[in-house]
Amino acid sequence: MLWNIDINLxxxxxxxxxxxxxxxxxxxxxxxxAIYTVSSRNVVSHEPWxxxxxxxxxxxxxxxxxxxxxxxxxxxxxxxxxxxxxxxPKLPDIGQDHKSEYYPWDCAEHNRNxxxxxxxxxxxxxxxxxxxxxxxxxxxxxxxxxxxxxxxxFGLGGLMLTGDYWCxxxxxxxxxxxxxxxxxxxxxxDKYF
Amino acid sequence: MGHTWSExxxxxxxxxxxxPSQFEPHFGFSTERREKKMIASLAEMESAKVPLDARDFCAxxxxxxxxxxxxxxxxxxxxxxxxxxxxECQYHDYLDRMKDYEREKRLLHRRHNLRQSGxxxxxxGTISA
Numbered sequence: 001m002l003w004n005i006d007i008n009l010x011x012x013x014x015x016x017x018x019x020x021x022x023x024x025x026x027x028x029x030x031x032x033x034a035i036y037t038v039s040s041r042n043v044v045s046h047e048p049w050x051x052x053x054x055x056x057x058x059x060x061x062x063x064x065x066x067x068x069x070x071x072x073x074x075x076x077x078x079x080x081x082x083x084x085x086x087x088x089p090k091l092p093d094i095g096q097d098h099k100s101e102y103y104p105w106d107c108a109e110h111n112r113n114x115x116x117x118x119x120x121x122x123x124x125x126x127x128x129x130x131x132x133x134x135x136x137x138x139x140x141x142x143x144x145x146x147x148x149x150x151x152x153x154f155g156l157g158g159l160m161l162t163g164d165y166w167c168x169x170x171x172x173x174x175x176x177x178x179x180x181x182x183x184x185x186x187x188x189x190d191k192y193f
Numbered sequence: 194m195g196h197t198w199s200e201x202x203x204x205x206x207x208x209x210x211x212x213p214s215q216f217e218p219h220f221g222f223s224t225e226r227r228e229k230k231m232i233a234s235l236a237e238m239e240s241a242k243v244p245l246d247a248r249d250f251c252a253x254x255x256x257x258x259x260x261x262x263x264x265x266x267x268x269x270x271x272x273x274x275x276x277x278x279x280x281e282c283q284y285h286d287y288l289d290r291m292k293d294y295e296r297e298k299r300l301l302h303r304r305h306n307l308r309q310s311g312x313x314x315x316x317x318g319t320i321s322a
Contacts, residue, residue: 170196173290174297175211179231179250186218186226188292189285193229193250 051086060087068117078120085120095125098133206305208297216300220318229289251282
């Protein structure tokens, strides 16, 4: 029974594999390799944008400042303690939210001018992400926020506890009557007790 | 006003909390009120291990209910009548306290008004401590 399957299907598959699919696959590999080779050489190489080594001499320092478009007195690289960024400048910690929204930025979307040197952490300090100047931008200082939180929690809790205490303390009925020696109680009921 | 307010600002005419009545129990009634009788005895309650906070004037109905439950367990609903009766007894116990409070308040108002007007029978009905 098994040899009764449509042998034509297998034939068509083999034909497709060897006549069209395999050459196309090899051709794709070659094209991809060619594209990457060409573009890394000429189009999108990251080499020109990579920071150089940490500047040791004064000439290297001036060259680095000029490279990043900074004045020599403004330029200060990250310390070369193994966690630094080569000669990339250490800029003041200013996030996008801290920049004026009324200044005519070249790129208003990112509050940034053309060619402006970017902070190392600029990827995470956009308006949609973190803000290193949150404390300065905050409408209320942190102690006021904490005071509002705890004032609300303990204020409402105190009101509830006080009201609970009062409602349980002042009741409009006489104290519970317990049967005891020498004390007589009188009832309004003619059925119970 | 409510009790919380009146205790401080109208303390002359408000029954102070946890204080017994200042008036004779039958004062103002045409016939004497019936005395509240404790039906369950102490020995009964002790042998049935009734908790201390349940040894009030309704303890006999609680004993009745517990006995019924003991006979009918696990069909406790057969004792629904006893249960309702016990709750009704507790309700009347509470009703007595509420009515006593209202009576006390009205008698205090009456005595206060009589004292203000200088009537000679102002202290009528007051328990002379």
